[in-house]
Amino acid sequence: MGKVIKKKRKKPAPALVLRLYVAGNAPNSVRAITNARAICDEHYPARYVLEIVDLIEHPDTAMADGIIVTPTLLKLQPQPVRRVVGNLDDTAQVLLTLVAT
Amino acid sequence: MTTTARVQGRVLAQRLAEAQATIAALLSGQIDAVIDPQTKTPVLLAKAQASLRESEERYRRIVETTSEGIGTLDSEAKFTFVNRRLSELLGYPTEQIVGSPLSRFTRPAALSESPLGAAAASAEVELGFVRHDGSELWALLKASPILDAEGNRAGTLVMLSDRTRHREDAAALRKTEEQYRQIVEATAEGIMKVDSAARLVFVNRRLAAMLGYEAAAMLGLSVSAFMTSPGAQVLARSLEGGRARMGPVDTTFRRKDGTELAVNVAATALFDAEGRDVGSLAMVRDVTERKKLESQLIVSDRMASVGTLAAGVAHEINNPLAVVIANLDYVGAESASGIVTDGPSEIQVALADAVEAAERVRLIVRDLKIFSRAPSDDPTTAVNVRTLLESSLRMGWNEIRHRARLEVSYGTVPDVEANEARLGQVFLNLIVNAAQALPEGRAEAHRIDVSTRLEGERVVVTVRDTGRGIAPEDLERIFDAFFTTKGAGAGAGLGLTICQRLVRDMDGELTVESVLGKGATFRVFLPVARPAERAQRRAPAPVAIAGRRPRILVVDDEPMVRQAVQRILAKSYDVVGAVSAKQALAWCASGEHFDLVLCDLMMPDMNGMDLHGELGRTCASRIGRMLFMTGGAFTEPAQRFLSQLEEDHLEKPFSPATLRAIVEKYVG
Numbered sequence: 001m002g003k004v005i006k007k008k009r010k011k012p013a014p015a016l017v018l019r020l021y022v023a024g025n026a027p028n029s030v031r032a033i034t035n036a037r038a039i040c041d042e043h044y045p046a047r048y049v050l051e052i053v054d055l056i057e058h059p060d061t062a063m064a065d066g067i068i069v070t071p072t073l074l075k076l077q078p079q080p081v082r083r084v085v086g087n088l089d090d091t092a093q094v095l096l097t098l099v100a101t
Numbered sequence: 102m103t104t105t106a107r108v109q110g111r112v113l114a115q116r117l118a119e120a121q122a123t124i125a126a127l128l129s130g131q132i133d134a135v136i137d138p139q140t141k142t143p144v145l146l147a148k149a150q151a152s153l154r155e156s157e158e159r160y161r162r163i164v165e166t167t168s169e170g171i172g173t174l175d176s177e178a179k180f181t182f183v184n185r186r187l188s189e190l191l192g193y194p195t196e197q198i199v200g201s202p203l204s205r206f207t208r209p210a211a212l213s214e215s216p217l218g219a220a221a222a223s224a225e226v227e228l229g230f231v232r233h234d235g236s237e238l239w240a241l242l243k244a245s246p247i248l249d250a251e252g253n254r255a256g257t258l259v260m261l262s263d264r265t266r267h268r269e270d271a272a273a274l275r276k277t278e279e280q281y282r283q284i285v286e287a288t289a290e291g292i293m294k295v296d297s298a299a300r301l302v303f304v305n306r307r308l309a310a311m312l313g314y315e316a317a318a319m320l321g322l323s324v325s326a327f328m329t330s331p332g333a334q335v336l337a338r339s340l341e342g343g344r345a346r347m348g349p350v351d352t353t354f355r356r357k358d359g360t361e362l363a364v365n366v367a368a369t370a371l372f373d374a375e376g377r378d379v380g381s382l383a384m385v386r387d388v389t390e391r392k393k394l395e396s397q398l399i400v401s402d403r404m405a406s407v408g409t410l411a412a413g414v415a416h417e418i419n420n421p422l423a424v425v426i427a428n429l430d431y432v433g434a435e436s437a438s439g440i441v442t443d444g445p446s447e448i449q450v451a452l453a454d455a456v457e458a459a460e461r462v463r464l465i466v467r468d469l470k471i472f473s474r475a476p477s478d479d480p481t482t483a484v485n486v487r488t489l490l491e492s493s494l495r496m497g498w499n500e501i502r503h504r505a506r507l508e509v510s511y512g513t514v515p516d517v518e519a520n521e522a523r524l525g526q527v528f529l530n531l532i533v534n535a536a537q538a539l540p541e542g543r544a545e546a547h548r549i550d551v552s553t554r555l556e557g558e559r560v561v562v563t564v565r566d567t568g569r570g571i572a573p574e575d576l577e578r579i580f581d582a583f584f585t586t587k588g589a590g591a592g593a594g595l596g597l598t599i600c601q602r603l604v605r606d607m608d609g610e611l612t613v614e615s616v617l618g619k620g621a622t623f624r625v626f627l628p629v630a631r632p633a634e635r636a637q638r639r640a641p642a643p644v645a646i647a648g649r650r651p652r653i654l655v656v657d658d659e660p661m662v663r664q665a666v667q668r669i670l671a672k673s674y675d676v677v678g679a680v681s682a683k684q685a686l687a688w689c690a691s692g693e694h695f696d697l698v699l700c701d702l703m704m705p706d707m708n709g710m711d712l713h714g715e716l717g718r719t720c721a722s723r724i725g726r727m728l729f730m731t732g733g734a735f736t737e738p739a740q741r742f743l744s745q746l747e748e749d750h751l752e753k754p755f756s757p758a759t760l761r762a763i764v765e766k767y768v769g
Contacts, residue, residue, distance in 0.1 A: 024133075026145065027133070028131050056143050063136065067136065068136050069127065085123045085131070
């Protein structure tokens with residue numbers, strides 16, 4: 001019985017795992033962070049993870065992820081990995097990328 | 102293969118799309134940074150740099166608009182940056198500050214005395230600066246180290262806030278405090294503050310002086326050091342009782358030298374904000390002078406009571422005394438005429454002693470009356486100063502002869518306007534004082550000079566002694582009531598006070614001068630007698646009596662007085678005695694004729710004043726003159742009555758000679 005409750009209570013695995021590369025608080029980066037949060041909150045409420053990585057502080061991670069410019073949004077889950085470059089003002093394009101297979 | 106190729110194709114298309122999107126993003130300015138493939142480091146794009154500048158600008162604005170002066174110092178404490186406010190505070194343009202050491206702007210030596218001189222991690226200190234215009238700036242300086250990436254000190258960040266205003270407030274506060282301090286130190290009261298354990302935490306100089314300490318040496322002392330047990334008990338009791346106030350109470354403190362000090366103490370308990378007892382504040386007044394005055398007042402009260410008593414019984418004493426004196430004189434005259442011897446007989450000596458004793462009783466009663474007299478009691482007449490002085494010197498001779506040689510120098514002076522008895526009292530007092538200023542037994546070494554002279558419209562009588570003189574501080578107070586340099590019990594300190602009052606009542610002046618060690622000189626200035634007024638006041642011409650013995654009526658309810666008067670006057674006059682005013686009135690009304698009526702003023706039933714009125718109304722033609730005899734206990738109406746009369750009056754007790762003289766004056 002306890003197991004049943006546990007199952008019921010178990011937080012569902014995030015539907016969406018994102019990583020956003022930015023350059024400090026440069027204007028496009030700040031804008032991208034704001035946009036990414038807004039889109040996720042609207043379309044994947046409580047079912048996403050958004051990791052923000054500063055390119056300047058972590059250039060190595062960025063290289064490993066094949067990042068060449070910032071801001072860049074990486075969709076890590078669900079597979080396949082997709083990326084959106086720019087300040088994410090174009091919500092439609094961002095959503096298309098997120099649902100793309 | 103086909104599948105792989107398809108997948109490969111899809112990835113390629115994907116990469117291409119991403120590359121296109123990246124280029125589009127770059128072109129649309131959505132990119133902040135790119136990674137340089139060669140160095141593999143991020144490179145910020147121009148726009149991002151501008152943005153960073155913007156961010157820096159934001160900080161700069163904050164730095165420039167803050168009300169604090171901000172600057173940075175390099176490792177040599179020279180300014181590398183200052184904000185506008187710091188430049189305003191120091192009054193120098195920015196470019197003159199940058200590159201200059203901090204010490205250029207501080208007051209000399211201010212910096213070396215501050216902890217900033219040391220390489221402290223961070224510090225906060227109030228420093229004095231000198232502005233460009235020379236004015237002073239007090240600022241709170243906060244310094245924090247600026248560290249480089251390796252954590253080494255690269256410089257110092259300094260922030261200055263203006264404290265000049267605070268400083269001025271503090272100065273104003275100090276000024277107020279100084280004012281209070283001056284008040285506390287200037288007051289004549291001793292002030293002390295004690296903590297809850299009754300230890301002194303403050304004393305003003307006055308209190309320290311009262312107790313013979315240095316003020317600083319008293320701090321920390323327990324109050325028991327100078328509070329004698331009753332004093333300590335009073336204070337302790339009141340303060341333990343939780344009362345907010347105590348006193349004022351009189352108590353005694355002990356001086357450092359062990360002597361006692363009479364004080365009046367009022368204390369207030371002190372509480373802190375939480376209501377805890379933190380000690381008390383006490384005001385202490387030296388009441389030595391007051392105590393002394395109080396004890397003198399008690400003495401003077403006693404004297405006044407004696408005066409009242411004396412006035413009350415004067416009448417009772419003076420009547421029998423008058424009889425004693427009159428009869429002694431009579432007996433003396435009778436026995437002298439019957440006995441002829443070479444020297445004075447035993448009886449003569451005994452009589453002389455009795456006369457002298459009676460005279461002393463008279464003087465004692467008169468002196469006691471002084472304390473209850475009114476100024477108007479003493480009408481003035483023309484007085485021969487020389488005669489009066491001679492009489493006073495005779496009375497004071499016993500005091501003088503063992504102490505000094507007497508030198509007298511009488512100038513030719515007119516009579517003065519004075520009351521003879523009172524003036525005689527003044528002279529005697531001055532003469533006795535002069536004598537008492539000299540030690541006994543060295544009469545050859547000392548001198549008392551008495552002289553008279555005319556000075557303008559006034560006669561000056563000088564009494565000078567060669568005694569120890571009077572200290573200047575005593576000289577100012579010598580006429581004050583109860584002031585005396587004689588030991589306790591030797592005098593009430595009233596002699597000179599009374600003398601001055603008496604002399605002033607006679608429109609005269611009493612002065613003193615003295616050089617310590619060289620004796621004292623008292624001068625009595627008296628107005629010359631008024632001859633015109635005198636003529637008016639003089640009794641009218643004697644009653645004319647042709648070829649017969651004058652008839653005199655003596656009215657007195659005291660038989661002995663009546664008989665004594667009769668005895669004295671019987672040789673030259675026909676004297677009739679009446680026991681009351683009514684009897685006298687009846688005789689006169691029945692047609693009896695009298696050249697003179699000698700009448701007691703105060704009598705039961707009908708008094709002398711009433712008799713005077715009745716006689717004047719009913720039988721003025723048969724009455725020559727009317728003279729009154731008084732025992733001294735005057736009522737206000739009696740006083741007024743006597744002063745309105747043209748004739749003199751006789752004060753009991755009078756000597757036979759006086760009686761005979763005055764009767765002769767009116768009857769001839």
